[in-house]
Amino acid sequence: MTNKTLIQISDELSAGQYSSREITQDIIADIRARDAQFNSFITVSEELALEQADAADARRAAGHAELLTGVPFAHKDLFCTQGLRTTCASKMLEDFIPPYESTVGQRLLATGAVCVGKTNMDEFAMGSSNENSYFGAVKNPWDLNAVPGGSSGGSAAAVAAGLVPAATGTDTGGSIRQPASFCNLTGIKPTYGRVSRFGIVAYASSLDQAGPMCTTAADAAVMLNAMAGFDAQDSTSVQQDAADFTAELNQPLAGLKVGLPKEFFGSGLDPQVADCIMAAVKQIEALGAQIVDISLPNLELSIPAYYVIAPSEASSNLSRFDGVRYGYRCDQPEDLMDLYCRTRAEGFGKEVKRRIMVGTYALSEGYYDAYYVKAQRVRRLIKDDFARALAQVDVIMGPVAPTPAFDLGSNTKDPVAMYLEDIYTLSANMAGIPAMSTPAGFVNGRPVGLHIMGNYFAEAKLLNIAHQYQQVTDWHLQTPTSNTAKGA
Amino acid sequence: MAWEIVIGLEIHVQLATKSKLFSGAKVAFGAEPNTQTTLVDLGMPGALPVFNEQALRMAVTFGTAIDADIGKHSVFARKNYFYPDSPKGYQTSQMDHPIVGIGHLDIQLEDGSTKRIGVTRAHLEEDAGKSLHDDFDGMTGIDLNRSSTPLLEIVSEPDMRSAKEAVAYMRKMHAIVTTIGISDGNMAEGSMRCDANVSVRPKGQEKLGTRAELKNINSFRFIERAINVEVERQIDILEDGGTIAQETRLYDADKNETRPMRSKEEANDYRYFPCPDLLPINIDEAYIDAIRNALPELPDQRSARFVSQLSLSEYDAGVLSASRALADYFEAVVAVCNDAKLGANWVTGELAKFLNQNNMEINAAPVSAEQLGQLISRIKDDTINTKGAKTVFEALWDQTGTVDGIIADKGLKQVSDMGAIEAMVDDVIAASPKQVQQYLDAEVEKRGKMLGFFMGQVMKASKGAANPGQVNGLLKNKLDALC
The missing domain is CATH 1.10.10.410 (Arc Repressor Mutant, subunit A)
Structure with missing residues (x-):
């Protein structure tokens, strides 16, 4: 079934070419046969998946099938799944089985989609290479020496390898878009508040947002239709009517105003990546768009501000992992302090501990104003930058990351170099605007993604642009095994 | 040397909401451990808080009752600390933008004069769970039923100058919160408890002395005793040439002494920051006005009415308006017997005595206001004398019959032949x-x-x-x- 799109599978299920049980069994067998090389799954959920598949087949037989009924997908292992282990790729939650399902999970299950398992990720979504996993690094299906990106690296690798047609991801500072870029996928981070965070283990609450990772923009639109919507259980969920993200896919791009921020094309950008992006922009211009030079003057500040705000929130969000109620507990604690210290020292990985410490420091008395309050001010500046730019243009384009996927191990010694990977993606989270990545070429056999950012609630517009671009290009149809296109 | 005592109180009032501050779990006292909880109260990964609007109404009601500034923009903040009964590793509270700002409360002093005590602020916060140390073979059990129960923390200015004033302030606060119906005020169940900041300074000195914070005092009697022993301790130290350490202390009622809490029980840096899971609360003047206009008669107003309409003494009026339940009971008695003076005597006398002896709240009194009213009517119409009435009251308390039935059964009808x-x-x-x-x-x-x-x-x-x-x-x- 390798590399079928989600819509293709949906059509074939409708046509009765196979049952949901059959394709679910095939997919699970395929994961078992091939995933050892990618390490993209932490847990495969055969029993639950087959139950869901049988229910989907019964539903189809009864004539109540929806687009996603019977279609298999995978969850990033940050989404709580009822009765199914949810690890966050951490020793801390190695054996944690949630008693409840995330809102996104409930919505997907309600359409009849079938969850085949939980994908690998950077521990607690902290990382840009998927090397920070208690369950081992994920390999990029395009090049097993390369990272798949992070933190949703397992979801990206699983879809890119053709193991599943779609997977959920979360994006706090680029964690959907950057792995989508590195693995030649279409991935979208919606407007903050579009998708409920309830049941998704929090990293940085004011930045976290879930979205789909798929092969095509049309698939992503179908997935997002199921995932998005107001949820009374998430106070930051936006009270908007459910949108149909597929509705505008076929709109022509004539008259579209595209802004290219000069800060996205500075000295840090790999020239070959820049060539890919400019070629893509040219093609979009050829579709009728008008290209405008713009500026986001505070872009550079997004890195220091993000690395204050996100760790601050994380230091508090991760306090609940204390060995008292669930999750890992150290052996034979001597007293309460020993329980806390050893549980957390042993249960969390290095990067998680680094960010907890940074955040704890930033929030502490005497430093709070200098770090946290100042970072919030910077956040406001970045928001204002986008507001100004998006008053001028409809969407903003640029690279997702400064480079294509880098080699495994090449950035692990230097956390700051790793943080610089996020330069182009962080600002969308800081501002809360939607942003996506769509395949736009290759550099030395490694994929490059085009970054499209828009105004609040403009997801349908972004998907429309990506879809139109995908109608005139075939980058998104390349697979690691079929790929012959090298260079842009 | 003459010393001046300076006291400020932080009162925690448990709000009588149907569900918790941030979850739909019921607020219930005494239930089986961990049965009144949701994912939110258990601090499950991924669970998110949703603010209970009833708590907001109650907080604003309180603010209008003490004539305070109401925060039109208030913000929840996280107070971070590790403790086993704090399931998220932080308490959701308010810091920079509380729901209630500066207000005041008048207390009556023993000499009959009135003193105004400043209220600095009142903010909403969630309660923690409870650690249970019995029956676990040296381990500790955690009960999260109380987790996320709504509290209003009311912080006073350091305006009180004696333990008696502190008690009067606490009693007045109790009267207000029970009158406006935001709390059951049940101190034995912890619905109202206080921390007292106590310091002393030489009379005439401007600068405040170093204070000690007495934690978790849960009865009027203990407030007075705790403050008095703490004041004595501080004066003894100062008169011996020592200095007071700024610290948190616990009052031990059995030994009638205060002692420092172990330093581990004290957290130093709570790393407050605005809770990103909750939106700021924005309310407008109309919202506040609607609540202000719906305020019931407040204790001071009721007391004044008892004096002007019912000709009670200031003292009786003050005692009877000290809680809404007591004042309601008294008024129901008077409605039946039509004699405020006798009604006041019986409610503050015999009834209060029995309640005290049985450690009972007015709501639980086995003698109804109607029965007491009938009993007083029988005194007034000379059916029984006072001595006989006390016998009837005792029988009513034991719920052995009706007023007239008991008079007949016990042959208490007064002989006037x-x-x-x-x-x-x-x-x-x-x-x-x-x-x-x-x-x-x-x-x-x-x-x-x-x-x-x-x-x-x-x-x-x-x-x-x-x-x-x-x-x-x-x-x-x-x-x-x-x-």
């Missing part, structure tokens, strides 16, 4: 020649006292039912006639 009383008086005089002689031999001014013996004998003969006024008059006439 002049002939019957006269016969009993004659019998007693005839049967007590020795005492009659002593009465006649006594000096006139001492005879009044000696009448008591004869009174007792007649009342005994009537089984307490004779009208004491009539007996007294008859005895005096008959004995004096023998002289």
